[in-house]
Amino acid sequence: xxxxxxxxxxxxxxxxDLQLPTFEDPAWTTPVPTNxxxxxxxxxxxxxxxxxxxxxxxxxxxxxxxKNDRDLVMTHVAVEFDRSAWQQDLNVIIPLDRLEEMxxxxxxxxxxxxxxxxxxxxxxxxxxxxxRAVADxxxxxxxxxxxxxxx
Amino acid sequence: xxxxxxxFESDGLSTVLVGFVREHMEAIKPAxxxxxxFPMGRGMGKPNDPEFQKKVIRAAFDLFDVETxxxxxxxPETIPVRDGRMGYALPPELVLxxxxxxDVDSLLADxxxxxxxxxxxxxxxxxxxxxxxxxxxxLALKDFAPFIxxxxxxxxxxxxxxxxxxxxxxxxxxxxxxAYYTETRTHRDGIDDLELIGKWFWEETxxxxxxxxxxxxxxxxxxxxxxxxxxxxLMAPRFWSEGPLPGTSAAGW
Numbered sequence: 001x002x003x004x005x006x007x008x009x010x011x012x013x014x015x016x017d018l019q020l021p022t023f024e025d026p027a028w029t030t031p032v033p034t035n036x037x038x039x040x041x042x043x044x045x046x047x048x049x050x051x052x053x054x055x056x057x058x059x060x061x062x063x064x065x066x067k068n069d070r071d072l073v074m075t076h077v078a079v080e081f082d083r084s085a086w087q088q089d090l091n092v093i094i095p096l097d098r099l100e101e102m103x104x105x106x107x108x109x110x111x112x113x114x115x116x117x118x119x120x121x122x123x124x125x126x127x128x129x130x131x132r133a134v135a136d137x138x139x140x141x142x143x144x145x146x147x148x149x150x151x
Numbered sequence: 152x153x154x155x156x157x158x159f160e161s162d163g164l165s166t167v168l169v170g171f172v173r174e175h176m177e178a179i180k181p182a183x184x185x186x187x188x189f190p191m192g193r194g195m196g197k198p199n200d201p202e203f204q205k206k207v208i209r210a211a212f213d214l215f216d217v218e219t220x221x222x223x224x225x226x227p228e229t230i231p232v233r234d235g236r237m238g239y240a241l242p243p244e245l246v247l248x249x250x251x252x253x254d255v256d257s258l259l260a261d262x263x264x265x266x267x268x269x270x271x272x273x274x275x276x277x278x279x280x281x282x283x284x285x286x287x288x289x290l291a292l293k294d295f296a297p298f299i300x301x302x303x304x305x306x307x308x309x310x311x312x313x314x315x316x317x318x319x320x321x322x323x324x325x326x327x328x329x330a331y332y333t334e335t336r337t338h339r340d341g342i343d344d345l346e347l348i349g350k351w352f353w354e355e356t357x358x359x360x361x362x363x364x365x366x367x368x369x370x371x372x373x374x375x376x377x378x379x380x381x382x383x384x385l386m387a388p389r390f391w392s393e394g395p396l397p398g399t400s401a402a403g404w
Contacts, residue, residue, distance in 0.1 A: 001173070001188050001225070001229070002188055002232055002235055002237070003173065003174065004172065004174050006235035007235045007236065007237070007391070008234065008235060008236050008240065008391045008392060008393045009392070009393050009394050009395075010384065010389065010390055010391070010392055010393075010394065010395055011236065011237070011390045011391045014390070015172060015175075018175070020153075020175060020178050020179055021153075021154045021157075021179060022178075022179070023154075023157050023179070023180070026157065026160075026180050026181075026182065026220075026221050027157055027160035027161035027182060028160060028182050028219075028220055028221075029160050029161075029163050029164060029165045029166075029182070030165070031165040031215040032165070034215075037215075042155060042159070044152050044155070050286055050287075051289075053314070054287065054315060054319070054323060056319075057319070070281065070282050071282055072282075072284070073284055073286055073287035074284060074287060074326070075287050075323060077322070077385055078385065078390070079326070079384065079385060079386065079387075079388050079390070080191065080237065080238050080384065080388065080390035080391060081190075081191035081192035081237065081238050082190050082191065082192035082193060082238045082239070082345040083192060083284075083326075083329070083330065083333070084192075084333045084334075084337055084343070084345055084348050084349075085192050085193045085197075085198045085343070085345070086192065086198075086284065087284050087330060087333060087334045087337065088198035088199060088280070088334075088337050088338075088343060089198035089199045089280075090282070091195060091198070091201070091204055092193055092194065092195045092196070092197065092198040092204065093192070093193075093194050093195065095195050095204050095208060097201070098195070098201060098204050098205050098208055099208070101201070101205070102205065102208065107209070107212075108212070118155065120152065124152070124153070124154030124155050125154060127154070127155060127158075128154075128158055131155050131158040131159065132158060132162060134159075135158065135159050135162035135163075135164055136162075138159075138164060139162075139163070139164070143164065144164060144165060145164065145165050145166075145167075145215075146156075146159045146164050146165070146166040146167075147166075147167060147168075147208075147211065147212075148152055148155060148156050148159075148166060148167070148168035148169070148181075149152075149168070149169055149194040149195075150152040150168070150169070150170055150171065150191075150194065151191065151192055151194070
């Protein structure tokens with residue numbers, strides 16, 4: 001298992017020194033039954049539809065993309081993660097095809113129409129307003145389950 | 152990411168997240184977390200491997216069956232990384248100085264020729280995949296290297312893209328250039344190896360040399376943003392190196 005102390009010096013120093021948010025009372029929402037799950041993906045890969053405004057380097061906002069949209073580009077500020085994987089297959093970071101297959105097989109209820117992307121390099125505390133707006137949008141669409149995937 | 156999970160969960164949505172840094176997941180305590188011992192950038196593990204991807208999703212979604220939380224589990228399979236680094240990193244000794252750059256016109260011509268030679272395979276890759284990730288900058292392929300070269304000549308050119316200043320645009324052009332090469336090579340040669348692909352692009356191609364030249368110029372730049380880009384490893388992949396880029400303090404971090 002790769003732990004922080006095993007990482008090379010520059011990355012280890014950065015990751016060790018990050019100020020992590022704390023939540024006094026961690027939230028807990030009881031899940032709905034499997035066949036009622038309507039799932040939306042939230043990615044912090046800073047992907048967006050081609051032509052969207054690029055993310056700023058410490059963006060607090062988000063972008064929305066449709067479940068059928070595969071023409072996505074990435075404007076994440078960081079370069080420490082592997083980009084060759086998503087270039088080969090979008091599903092390795094945003095598994096829309098896999099979720100559709102699982103919905104067809106009855107492993108989940110359905111896949112939401114809309115999915116969301118944030119800038120993972122930014123402090124999540126600054127994203128709260130945008131996250132709450134996304135939550136409202138999800139609930140209007142009948143989403144009850146969120147799958148969060150970092151880059 | 153763990154913080155976002157808290158906001159959604161507190162708004163009445165059930166969440167599960169996957170993550171690469173277990174210590175952060177332990178500290179922030181999202182409602183449901185699945186730790187992945189994978190390189191960063193590969194949340195579902197393996198491209199073009201639907202069964203492996205579904206194993207990850209199922210392991211994550213199994214956490215919805217746990218009645219109380221926070222719950223943190225480990226995905227049982229590992230995708231090994233090299234020496235603890237979660238992505239490719241340039242060798243610390245591979246650093247150019249401004250005196251190494253040489254004739255910029257000649258380097259630019261070399262890169263343009265290299266790109267021209269790759270074009271049929273790039274187009275085949277995009278056609279096969281039905282998509283390309285190249286294009287975040289919205290510059291034409293033929294303009295990537297000339298735009299970068301202007302910076303190497305010591306100029307900060309006017310941004311051709313309305314609403315996006317030249318330096319943020321430069322970063323997108325750099326990433327577009329790299330994606331052009333790596334999309335091509337992974338498809339043409341059937342390679343899925345982030346270390347090999349990183350080594351090839353950054354250490355062996357003319358385009359890689361162009362970007363190392365840009366880094367050399369940036370280190371000595373009077374422009375604070377250009378300096379910040381290299382100090383924070385936001386252009387050349389040095390985040391996972393054993394030590395900061397020579398000439399910088401990594402103070403940006």
